[in-house]
Amino acid sequence: MTTKSTPRTPPGILVLGATGKTGRRVVARLRATGTATVRPASRSGEVRFDWTLPDTWEPALAGAGALYLVAPDDPSPVREFVSRAEAVGVRRFVVLSGHGIEHAGEGFGRGMAAAEEAVRGTGAEWTLLRPNNFFQNFDEDLWRAPLGAGHLALPIGDVPEPFVDADDVAAVAVAALTEDGHAGRTYVLSGPRALTFAEAAETIGRAAGRPVRYEELAPEAYRAELLAQGWPEAAADSLGAMFALHRAGHSAEVTDDVRRVLGREAADLEPWARRIAATGVWA
Secondary structure, eight states: OOOOOOOOOOEEESSSSSTHHHHHHHHHHHHTSSSSSSEEEETTTEEOOOOTTTHHHHHHHTTEEEEEEEOSOOOHHHHHHHHHHHTOOOOOOEOOOOTGGGGOOSSSSSHHHHHHHHTSSSEEEEEEEOOOOGGGOOOOOOOOHHHHTTEEEETTTTTBBOOBOOOHHHHHHHHHHHHOTTTEEEEEEEOOOOOOOHHHHHHHHHHHHHHOOEEEOHHHHHHHHHHHTTOHHHHHHHHHHHHHHHHTTTTTOOOOOHHHHSSSOOHHHHHHHHHHHHTTTTO
């Protein structure tokens, strides 16, 4: 005589940074699969979550068996939050980090590094995602306005960067959250080829049908420009430290981890730029 197993409702998945570049894409993909209850968390989202207000942590974690962890810049609350998450039943952590984060100095990535260290210290499953700069930095916020003005000026030199599509990062995150076989893995997520920022700007200009000039800035000139634009000193210093990491070549390697996880090649910048340019974002 055979017996049927009783269907079990899968545990919920809490997605931090649910309004961010990867978070909102992770939420959309999880909801499209319909395999688990998705809890999108942010300071103003469906589930209220604030790193600076620990009283919001456990209500957000209620019913979650898996967690997409996007850490704050400030590393101080991360370990305590991860400890609480494990205590209330989170058994799988997927951490958004960054390519080359192990080489980062004090000015950049401390929250991401703290999140990596914290989940390694749990008894739960964990997967680390270390992506390169997203394609979406060119059209959603950081470099959108300069590209629209036809002039991108940065302190990066001719060190190449294998930019990656945030959609690919989200797809890998969903696989790690919902499938077995990813525990203990660190995935370095790059695009299929490395381009200098000058080449990327040229690619976007070509797609947009208008010239985009790249200018190399000295780090101190870049910082002064950010401050003149009203950026806080801490943010300016963090961006400067990020570019220092890139200039040292710590994020220049092209990897095949997107293909290993998803069974297809990572998206390429040029066709993405043509598709996005058609929306008029850089007009």
